[in-house]
Amino acid sequence: MHEEDKTSKSRHRPIRSFVLRGGRLTRAQQHALDELWPHYGIDEGAGVVDFSEHFGNASDVIVEIGFGNGESTWRMAQGEPDANFVGIEVHEPGVGHLLMALDKHAIDNVRIAREDAVTFLGQRVADAALAGVRIYFPDPWPKKRHHKRRIIQPDFVLELARCMTPGGVLHLATDWQPYAEHMLEVMSANPDFVNLSQSGDYCPQPHWRPRTKYEQRGQRLGHVVRDLLYRRKQG
Ligand SMILES: C[S@@+](CC[C@H](N)C(=O)[O-])C[C@H]1O[C@@H](n2cnc3c(N)ncnc32)[C@H](O)[C@@H]1O
Numbered sequence: 566m567h568e569e570d571k572t573s574k575s576r577h578r579p580i581r582s583f584v585l586r587g588g589r590l591t592r593a594q595q596h597a598l599d600e601l602w603p604h605y606g607i608d609e610g611a612g613v614v615d616f617s618e619h620f621g622n623a624s625d626v627i628v629e630i631g632f633g634n635g636e637s638t639w640r641m642a643q644g645e646p647d648a649n650f651v652g653i654e655v656h657e658p659g660v661g662h663l664l665m666a667l668d669k670h671a672i673d674n675v676r677i678a679r680e681d682a683v684t685f686l687g688q689r690v691a692d693a694a695l696a697g698v699r700i701y702f703p704d705p706w707p708k709k710r711h712h713k714r715r716i717i718q719p720d721f722v723l724e725l726a727r728c729m730t731p732g733g734v735l736h737l738a739t740d741w742q743p744y745a746e747h748m749l750e751v752m753s754a755n756p757d758f759v760n761l762s763q764s765g766d767y768c769p770q771p772h773w774r775p776r777t778k779y780e781q782r783g784q785r786l787g788h789v790v791r792d793l794l795y796r797r798k799q800g
Pocket of ligand 1: 582656777778
């Protein structure tokens with residue numbers, strides 16, 4: 566490839582909020598992907614997803630972005646059986662882990678998309694299709710030159726607003742204080758969301774959010790955990 570081709574390719578490469586980690590699938594995870602994906606998976610593709618077709622009902626849809634190993638996903642789905650959950654994650658072993666948990670606990674109100682959540686929301690979710698979005702401990706990208714990789718950005722929040730139904734709740738959590746402040750700044754610049762915090766910043770941890778693996782790691786390091794809750798405004 567010519568030098569200039571390489572340059573133009575890298576110039577057009579999208580900025581992603583993740584780096585695909587290696588990490589081998591266990592045999593059980595591979596088995597779960599082979600056997601359970603056809604039932605729980607939303608295949609990559611083009612066009613808007615009809616969630617009611619995937620779930621077999623028209624209940625509210627709540628998306629969890631970057632579910633990691635999916636412990637929070639299945640626990641929330643078990644605790645909120647009247648809602649449908651769509652977990653989005655690019656890390657394959659995490660997807661396998663969640664599939665195994667869904668099967669073990671006989672949970673059927675979860676479906677999984679194994680692709681970039683930014684693309685999924687941008688291309689496959691209809692206007693006002695989501696009753697809630699939850700993003701727990703997104704990669705903090707602490708170095709200044711990596712801040713552009715943080716998933717919470719003005720354009721992405723505009724996309725969230727488009728996808729969410731008026732009255733729907735966006736729930737963010739982080740154990741990285743500079744990211745919490747970045748979230749506050751980005752969210753307060755968006756006219757479509759109202760902060761539900763009485764003090765104008767953070768909220769107590771809501772009862773529906775389980776403790777996640779990444780959160781436990783942060784707490785071992787002495788980090789303070791922040792929950793941020795926003796309501797999508799009417800119209
Ligand atoms: C720091 S981990 C937190 C995982 C989990 N929420 C927890 O609290 O334990 C962030 C996760 O988000 C996933 N992720 C980051 N950007 C993503 C994107 N654009 N689409 C889907 N998953 C993403 C990563 O693969 C990673 O598993």
